Amino acid sequence: MQLDLLVERFQKKDASAFETLYGMYSKNICGVINTIVKNEGRSQEICQDVFVKIWNNSSSYNASKGRFFTWILNIARNAAIDEIRSRSYKNEKKNLSADYFVSVLESREEESNATVDTKGLKKLVQSLKKKCVQIIELLYFRGYTQKEAAEELAIPVGTVKTRNRSCISKLRENMEVK
Amino acid sequence: MNVQEYIASGILELYVAGVLTEKENLEVAAYAQEYPEIMVEILAIENAILELTRKSSSVNPYSFDTLKPKLDNLESDTKVIPMKKETSNWSSYLGWAASILLAIGLFWVYTQNENLKSEIQLVEQQNQQLEQQIADSDASLEKTQDLLNTLRDKDISVIPLGGQEVSPTSYAKAYWNKQEEKVFIDAQGLPEPPDGFVYQVWSLKLSPLTPTSMGLLEDFAMDDNKVFALNNPNDSEAFGITLEPAGGSESPTLDQLYALGVVSTS
Known part of the structure; x- marks a missing residue:
């Protein structure tokens, strides 16, 4: 409201x-x-x-x-x-699969910079499977359409919807853990 | 509709991601309005994405104060805005021009209106004057007709008064209605009396000579037709007109006798 x-x-x-x-x-x-x-x-x-x-x-x-x-x-x-x-x-597409939003975790740990809430992020994503991190990155961080995400991940379009649903549910579970 | 199935389909996650078609977006928004559970679910999903995006963000945004001046001075920054600026200037010039024109127009209409108002006043005044003239003429005509009727009355006797030594060319006429005891003096033939003097009319008995004042011809110069009505209860044998000092005299000044006429005994 x-x-x-x-x-x-x-x-x-x-x-x-x-x-x-x-x-x-x-x-x-x-x-x-x-x-x-x-x-x-x-x-x-x-x-x-x-x-x-x-x-x-x-x-x-x-x-x-x-x-x-x-x-x-x-x-x-x-x-x-x-x-x-x-x-x-030039190398954007090539590197894409490796550059997930979680990559900040590693780099930040090295620099021990407090900008990123590393602890909080760890808690959120720790139990997420790689395919979840991938699909969340594509749909939310990169603005891929369902079809584009399906092509990128080589999965059927319908699967994008259900997989994403279960990945976000997992994320939500992690948020609730104290 | 099965709300739980709808939620489980994963469409709400895609809604938050913004990858649905416009039609699907409208549909989800409508369901969210209709079913509170759907709205709650959308909020929970959005919350998770907010949490994730915030915690994974390594970029500190500029402070809002840095942003603010950019909001105010946007015009100079982008390509689109200079055009916008120009149009806004153009339209503001147009606006100013229009309002000046309007002001001039209003002023013109105002002065026109004032002019017309004073013209109307003038015409009204002239109108009143003309009406007054007509009324005066009517009254004058009425008076003249009255006079004419009076003079034509069968009971009237007409006594011509001839000029005397002082003013031989002078003359007057008396119209005497014995029954109504009235005399009308037509003094057309008398000269205008000098300042401070006035004509006085006398009823005369001849033997012995006894003058009785009948009255003054007041406002001689101002009277249009020079006909004066006087009362005459006397059994007159003659009428005389003398020039007397203003206010009249007890007895006539005979060397200032201007006109004299004897009543014919018929």
């Missing part, structure tokens, strides 16, 4: 409502962008541009067509994909 109200105020160009939404989602959005762009500095800039774009296009969001977060997530992924296309990342 409160979110609906915030979004409504944001659509009426209420900057403080937008600030609240920014506080709620900016970290997520910037992270998703970096999963694709793989350059933290650049991701920060793109992330900012994305929120500017969101502000400018607030009127084009329609609550009956999807969640607000889904809407901005989509804008962010498109911006990130534009970025890597413009820079013609």
Whole structure:
């Protein structure tokens, strides 16, 4: 309910409502962008541009067509994909299968940087099978369609839906574990 | 619809991922409105994705304060906006031009209106004057007809008064209605009295000569037809008109006798 109200105020160009939404989602959005762009500095800039774009296009969001977060997530992924296309990342496809969002776990452990909640993330993904990490990355972090994900993972389209369901359920179980 | 089956199908996870078609999105949103369990499930899925994306994020977003000025100065940053700026300028010029035109137009209409109002006032005044003139003419005509009728009355005797030594060319006429005891003096033939003087009319008995004042010809100069009505209860044998100091005299100043006429005994 409160979110609906915030979004409504944001659509009426209420900057403080937008600030609240920014506080709620900016970290997520910037992270998703970096999963694709793989350059933290650049991701920060793109992330900012994305929120500017969101502000400018607030009127084009329609609550009956999807969640607000889904809407901005989509804008962010498109911006990130534009970025890597413009820079013609040659090896992108090749490396994709290896570069999961969980990769930050390893790199961050080495640098012992506190930016990533490594403990929390570990708890979330520890028991997720690799195929779950893959499908979640493709659908949520990279904006693959069902068909594209099916092709990437070499599984039937129908399986994408059910596998994703069970993977998200597992994720939710992990969240509940204290 | 079986809500549990619908939830278990995995469509809600795809809804949150944003990979459904527009039609499917509308369908899910409608079901979410209808069935609270579906809404709860959507929120739980979204929550899980939020948790995962947040915890896996290694990027610290800029502070909102860094973002804010960009929101205000967007115009200069993107390609689209300069055009927008131009259009907004163009339309604002147009707006200003339109409002100035409107103001001028309003002022013009206002002055036109004021002019017309004063013209109407003028015409109304003229109208009143004309009406007054008509009324005056009517009244004058009525008076003249009254006079004419009076003078034509069969009971009237007409006594011509001839000019005397002081003013030989002067003349007057008296119309005497004995029954109504009224005399009308037509003083057309008398000169205008000098300032401070007035004509006085006398009824005269001849033997012995006894003058009785009948009254003054007041406002001589102002009277249009120079016909004056006076009462005359006397058994007059003659009428005389003398020039007297303003206010009249007790007895006539005979060397200022302007006109005199004897009543014919018929």
